[in-house]
Amino acid sequence: xxxxxxxxxxxxxxxxxxxxxxxxxxxxxxxxxxxxxxxxxxxxxxxxxxxxxxxxxxxxxxxxxxxxxxxxxxxxxxxxxxxxxxxxxxxxxxxxxxxxxxxxxxxxxxxxxxxxxxxxxxxxxxxxx
Numbered sequence: 001x002x003x004x005x006x007x008x009x010x011x012x013x014x015x016x017x018x019x020x021x022x023x024x025x026x027x028x029x030x031x032x033x034x035x036x037x038x039x040x041x042x043x044x045x046x047x048x049x050x051x052x053x054x055x056x057x058x059x060x061x062x063x064x065x066x067x068x069x070x071x072x073x074x075x076x077x078x079x080x081x082x083x084x085x086x087x088x089x090x091x092x093x094x095x096x097x098x099x100x101x102x103x104x105x106x107x108x109x110x111x112x113x114x115x116x117x118x119x120x121x122x123x124x125x126x127x128x129x
Contacts, residue, residue: 001025004032010119011036011044014111020057023064030068037075045078045118046101051108053085073099080114082106 002025003016013033017025036043056062079101106114115121 002029004029006032006036007115010115011040011042012047012115012118013043013045014047014049016049017054020054020061021065022057022061025061026064026068030071033072033075037072042075042077045080045115046076047080047082047111047114047118049082049111049114050085051083053083069099073101076101078118079103080106080118082108082111082114084108 001018002021003018005014005016006012007014013036015029033043056065079099081103083105084107104114104117106117
């Protein structure tokens with residue numbers, strides 16, 4: 001399951017995966033994101049708040065995840081990954097070659113810093129030590 005919070009004032013979607021990702025999770029995200037894009041254009045940002053990456057519940061879920069990224073990446077200006085997972089750094093480097101959004105990793109529990117970076121209110125440099 002993915003918990004979703006929409007910040008309409010700043011056009012930011014924050015997601016918090018609570019268990020291994022499923023195809024249904026990405027269907028729910030699509031139902032949230034697509035109308036926002038149709039109504040107001042691009043999202044200023046996406047915050048992935050995942051202290052530890054939960055993985056996928058199936059190969060199909062991983063494929064659906066990749067399809068979701070492919071179909072939506074041009075409509076998201078910035079992606080903040082808020083995690084302590086070592087996979088995030090590798091994913092950030094690999095994914096940055098294939099998507100239009102600017103990506104930045106933040107330490108777990110730094111959602112406020114991630115929001116400030118997306119809105120231009122701070123964290124102009126990469127916050128990694």
